Amino acid sequence: MENDRFLHRVRLRHLQCFVTVAQEQNLGKAAERLNLSQPAVSKTLVELEHMVGAALLRRGRFGARLTLEGEHFLVHALSVLDALDGAARAVGKGGGASQETVIVGALPTVAPDILPLALTLFRQQYPQVRVEVQVAANTALLEKLKAGESDVAVGRMADPQMMVGLSFELLYVEPLIAVVRAGHPLLEGGLSLPQLITCPLVVSPPGTVPRHNTENYLAARGLKLPGNCLETLSVSVARLVVLQSDAVWFASAGAVRDDISRGLLARLPLAFEGTEEPVGLLHRSDAVLSPPAQALMKILRGASRRAANE
Structure with a gap:
């Protein structure tokens, strides 16, 4: 044979x-x-x-x-x-196991939303386990999972070929929103999209889901992104630019959830129906995850439910 x-x-x-x-x-x-x-x-x-x-x-x-x-x-x-x-x-030296490590990947928009709480709870349960967080765009997250370079990721579905060997479990759906700093002139009323896109804009880079949704949202209303946008995957960079200027940030809701709840950023009154994207847990279908990795997945499920209800 x-x-x-x-x-x-x-x-x-x-x-x-x-x-x-x-x-x-x-x-x-x-x-x-x-x-x-x-x-x-x-x-x-x-x-x-x-x-x-x-x-x-x-x-x-x-x-x-x-x-x-x-x-x-x-x-x-x-x-x-x-x-x-x-x-x-x-059967390691001395019969003892080496230090366990859990490697978790996350989208830039997801990492600041549910990971801090999840990792804090995980540390309480597994204080001796080493944790590595890999923040990357979705394609890179999937490639790292498939190559065995991470245990679990919080990301999005992709084309069928990219999903070969991976399992996806829905956590929540995340809409696109537009946010500005507290006290921004656009919050005073009379908001119009043509007026909005004359402001400095902060958007995700081409090839990402938030960028795709932003372009489609504007195109459906006869508009397009100007050529002078600030394009970044970094939530921390985008956040500080918006807090320190009159820029408008087209962001995934999870990336700004905490700043909105604290009153630092405000959501503009625009309807973004149809821009919701599923976010879920990903892991290799055939992988036998360690108890700590399984525990982290369980904690991430709970953290995502809590975030969705806020």
């Missing part, structure tokens, strides 16, 4: 090499990380693809990207390496 031949020929180095290249998306960087030469990495990948009978990676000037077959293979390769890692920890 072909499957039997594969199982007898494949070696751990093939899987480690493939996963590293998938994570780095670059043969040179993967070679450096593996302490191998780039030709050795390339040779190992060719051997693996020959055994599998399919191209797992596309090599090009922009690096190495997974094919659809590579996406599916990565899911199982990670499972094997995770299982071996778990076995090694279970």
Whole structure:
């Protein structure tokens, strides 16, 4: 059987090499990380693809990207390496387990909304567990999850190919809103969209869901974003600019929830129906999450319900 031949020929180095290249998306960087030469990495990948009978990676000037077959293979390769890692920890030196780590990814608009409360509650339950927070755009979050570089993420659904090997659990829907500092002239009444877009605007970068929703919202009303917008993924930068000026920020509601409740920012009276986007918990479908990672997911569910009710 072909499957039997594969199982007898494949070696751990093939899987480690493939996963590293998938994570780095670059043969040179993967070679450096593996302490191998780039030709050795390339040779190992060719051997693996020959055994599998399919191209797992596309090599090009922009690096190495997974094919659809590579996406599916990565899911199982990670499972094997995770299982071996778990076995090694279970029989570690002195019989004790190494310090556990939970890596959680989050969208920039979500991180300041539900993560602080969730991480505080998590620390009370697991004071000895190391926690790493990765804040990134949705595509990067999904890639890190699929490559085994994070345990769980709070993000959005994506195209079916991007969701291969991932599970999504809805937490809440998040609308787009427009906010300004307290005391902004636009809060005095008589607000019009043509007047609004003459103000300095703060928006998310192209390719993000908030930017897409902002452009569609304006286009449906015969308007478009001016060319002099401040574009940033950084919630902290956008927040300080808006607090210190007359800028208008088209933001996801979660990013500004706390500042609105404190009276630092105010929501402009505009209807943004149809801009709601689902936000949920993501993890690898086949991954066996550690008890701390499962606990963090449970806490995130509770924190999201609390935020949605405020």
